[in-house]
Amino acid sequence: MKLLIKNGRVIDPSSGTDDTLDILIEKGKIVEIKAKIENKEAKVIDASRLVVAPGFIDMHVHLRDPGQEDKETLSTGSKAAAKGGFTSIACMPNTSPVNDNRGVTEYILSEAKKKAVVNILPIAAITRGLRGEELTDMADLVEAGAVAFSDNGHPVENSQTMRRALEYSKPLKTLIIDHCEDRNLSGEGVMNEGYHSYLFGLRGIPDSSEEIMVARDIILAEKAEARIHIAHLSVKGAVGLVKEAKKKKIKVTAEVTPHHLFLTDSCLETYDTNLKVNPPLRSKEDTQALIQAVKEGVVDVFVTDHAPHTADEKDAEFDIAPFGICGLETAVSLLLDRLVNKNVISIKKFIQMTSTNPALILGLENKGKISPGADADLTILNLHKQIVVDVKTFKSKSRNNPFHGWKLRGAAVMTIVGGKIVHSS
Amino acid sequence: MAFKHKHLLGIQDLSPEEITTVLDTAESFIEISAREVKKVPTLRGKTIINLFFEPSTRTRSSFELAAKRLSADIVNFNKQLSSVVKGESFKDTILNLEAMNPDALIIRHPSSGAPHFATTFCRSHVINAGDGAHEHPTQALLDAFTMRQEKKNFKDLKVVIAGDILHSRVARSNIFLLEKMGAKVVLVGPPSLLPLEFKKFGVELDFSFDRALEGAEVVMMLRIQMERQQKNYFPSIREYRNLYSLTEKRFRLAKKNAIIMHPGPINRGVEISADLADSAKSVILKQVENGIAIRMAVLYLLLGGKESEATD
Numbered sequence: 001m002k003l004l005i006k007n008g009r010v011i012d013p014s015s016g017t018d019d020t021l022d023i024l025i026e027k028g029k030i031v032e033i034k035a036k037i038e039n040k041e042a043k044v045i046d047a048s049r050l051v052v053a054p055g056f057i058d059m060h061v062h063l064r065d066p067g068q069e070d071k072e073t074l075s076t077g078s079k080a081a082a083k084g085g086f087t088s089i090a091c092m093p094n095t096s097p098v099n100d101n102r103g104v105t106e107y108i109l110s111e112a113k114k115k116a117v118v119n120i121l122p123i124a125a126i127t128r129g130l131r132g133e134e135l136t137d138m139a140d141l142v143e144a145g146a147v148a149f150s151d152n153g154h155p156v157e158n159s160q161t162m163r164r165a166l167e168y169s170k171p172l173k174t175l176i177i178d179h180c181e182d183r184n185l186s187g188e189g190v191m192n193e194g195y196h197s198y199l200f201g202l203r204g205i206p207d208s209s210e211e212i213m214v215a216r217d218i219i220l221a222e223k224a225e226a227r228i229h230i231a232h233l234s235v236k237g238a239v240g241l242v243k244e245a246k247k248k249k250i251k252v253t254a255e256v257t258p259h260h261l262f263l264t265d266s267c268l269e270t271y272d273t274n275l276k277v278n279p280p281l282r283s284k285e286d287t288q289a290l291i292q293a294v295k296e297g298v299v300d301v302f303v304t305d306h307a308p309h310t311a312d313e314k315d316a317e318f319d320i321a322p323f324g325i326c327g328l329e330t331a332v333s334l335l336l337d338r339l340v341n342k343n344v345i346s347i348k349k350f351i352q353m354t355s356t357n358p359a360l361i362l363g364l365e366n367k368g369k370i371s372p373g374a375d376a377d378l379t380i381l382n383l384h385k386q387i388v389v390d391v392k393t394f395k396s397k398s399r400n401n402p403f404h405g406w407k408l409r410g411a412a413v414m415t416i417v418g419g420k421i422v423h424s425s
Numbered sequence: 426m427a428f429k430h431k432h433l434l435g436i437q438d439l440s441p442e443e444i445t446t447v448l449d450t451a452e453s454f455i456e457i458s459a460r461e462v463k464k465v466p467t468l469r470g471k472t473i474i475n476l477f478f479e480p481s482t483r484t485r486s487s488f489e490l491a492a493k494r495l496s497a498d499i500v501n502f503n504k505q506l507s508s509v510v511k512g513e514s515f516k517d518t519i520l521n522l523e524a525m526n527p528d529a530l531i532i533r534h535p536s537s538g539a540p541h542f543a544t545t546f547c548r549s550h551v552i553n554a555g556d557g558a559h560e561h562p563t564q565a566l567l568d569a570f571t572m573r574q575e576k577k578n579f580k581d582l583k584v585v586i587a588g589d590i591l592h593s594r595v596a597r598s599n600i601f602l603l604e605k606m607g608a609k610v611v612l613v614g615p616p617s618l619l620p621l622e623f624k625k626f627g628v629e630l631d632f633s634f635d636r637a638l639e640g641a642e643v644v645m646m647l648r649i650q651m652e653r654q655q656k657n658y659f660p661s662i663r664e665y666r667n668l669y670s671l672t673e674k675r676f677r678l679a680k681k682n683a684i685i686m687h688p689g690p691i692n693r694g695v696e697i698s699a700d701l702a703d704s705a706k707s708v709i710l711k712q713v714e715n716g717i718a719i720r721m722a723v724l725y726l727l728l729g730g731k732e733s734e735a736t737d
């Protein structure tokens with residue numbers, strides 16, 4: 001089936017395109033892009049006054065499948081992604097069992113083929129069982145379809161192990177993603193350490209916990225001449241480290257979540273467990289540094305760190321509730337409202353950070369661009385649409401999102417994956 | 426003056442006038458506990474549940490006696506003997522107890538914010554009897570009552586609070602209260618238990634106990650928990666004692682008429698010498714005694730007894 005998207009403002013940072021153009025899609029691929037296309041067989045989508053972008057890629061989500069299907073499944077997670085404007089999502093390996101072998105990677109891919117409405121890109125574990133000891137069979141996992149490696153949720157504490165992973169991964173042309181946290185410094189912390197943790201009497205996680213691991217990873221990547229991707233950057237000091245490393249041409253990339261950009265630790269005065277996340281919401285100074293880092297290109301990618309949890313688990317005392325925010329369905333509107341519509345960054349920059357850059361970092365050759373032959377993954381945006389976040393309308397199986405009730409301007413109104421409309425509103 | 430709160434969650438929510446109201450109300454209750462028949466009918470027909478998710482000697486008994494002396498019916502919930510040990514959640518526990526139609530829940534919990542969480546789904550009045558390292562409002566109120574008895578007013582009163590400030594809800598509630606009432610608070614402890622950010626509460630910090638004691642009129646000691654040593658907050662109890670224990674010699678640096686306070690439980694010979702704890706300068710047991718009047722006042726103000734009955 002053919003699809004013809006007409007009169008949209010097509011923005012593709014990879015080619016520098018920003019023009020009113022038509023796009024013809026056939027057999028899941030983009031076949032033609034030009035000012036006026038006529039095709040009688042194609043289903044026509046009128047994209048007047050809308051922005052047509054290469055499909056958004058969220059390179060950091062937790063889909064909980066296999067093992068914790070009460071929180072999310074490949075099916076529900078993919079529907080949440082489609083609603084949120086994402087055409088591809090990379091899922092972290094901290095499932096049960098852990099994605100540390102070909103069997104689990106293949107399960108995810110075959111289940112996804114049957115049930116998911118967006119592309120699912122499995123991220124495999126760096127170490128077996130996420131224990132931080134022995135490396136997984138990385139070459140085998142890459143062959144099975146793993147797009148990157150991470151022990152996310154856990155840092156790789158042993159520096160020698162991290163060094164070996166970085167070295168070993170090089171010829172595989174894959175990516176190592178690290179959750180940077182010194183567990184000894186974090187201790188039993190549940191929120192950012194500082195004035196507000198002392199005020200609320202909650203145990204703190206210091207910023208040094210992240211900074212130390214970011215510094216270590218940058219040093220190891222430099223010595224190994226390998227690539228390292230820093231997950232969910234949250235503190236000012238770590239921003240400075242990444243900035244310096246980039247100046248020195250060390251192959252480091254970094255990501256940031258909307259909640260670390262737009263919420264601070266002072267929000268926790270309500271003890272709302274939907275605000276409990278790791279890394280924790282940081283200080284105002286940190287959020288300002290992160291926004292500056294986005295503007296300067298120190299941060300490469302926006303991610304959600306979508307971490308669904310059941311209502312029962314979150315409906316508990318702050319100390320015992322699990323960490324995580326269910327973010328796939330609010331990220332795009334938050335970023336459009338707070339950054340693009342407030343002229344903090346351009347729409348082009350936004351698309352670069354949600355599509356172009358993650359495709360480059362993950363080495364997805366046919367994604368993250370609008371050009372003939374590329375996969376027909378597109379996200380269509382209405383920059384002026386007003387929405388009110390309502391967790392009750394979520395496609396995700398979980399509801400743990402602190403932005404409920406927020407009024408935002410800008411939304412993904414259509415998501416096209418492989419030439420198929422998987423969401424439209 | 427009116428006390429317009431449904432719950433008592435923390436000192437942070439109270440104005441100086443409201444604090445004074447609680448203290449004045451407690452004043453009118455103090456005499457009841459000295460009577461032959463220690464009971465007034467003020468809260469007759471009210472039901473109160475004492476929910477303690479943590480061990481307690483003083484606070485639990487004090488609330489229980491306060492309720493009984495006001496003729497309220499009080500039930501004690503004990504975590505160890507409850508269905509919590511069978512895995513029942515905090516929320517379900519409270520919802521089930523609420524189904525029995527109590528008027529107030531008194532909650533002690535090891536997690537900061539647990540009483541605040543309870544107010545999001547329950548109908549009853551909630552009184553915070555200590556939540557994690559956050560607040561212990563009735564302790565601060567009874568401490569203030571005791572200080573007012575001894576020192577008349579709070580303006581520029583130099584109060585030194587020494588010990589494990591980081592983990593202490595008593596310290597926080599006292600800091601908030603004394604700050605509101607115009608006292609001069611100095612916090613003392615090893616830097617590992619006394620983060621610099623505490624300055625933002627409007628208090629002074631001093632890592633030297635001797636220096637801080639100069640001119641002190643109230644010295645409030647906090648219990649040092651033995652398990653802190655395992656987490657390297659300080660090297661040994663011996664060294665802690667040398668630097669931060671209140672000894673007779675050290676106490677002489679304070680003002681002549683200075684008093685010694687401690688919320689209990691005391692580790693004799695650790696944060697305070699046994700002799701000082703038992704000395705005439707110590708008002709530690711007075712604090713416990715005053716606790717009942719303060720808790721009677723709090724129950725009365727929240728559960729809406731009538732003014733005329735209060736002085737019955």
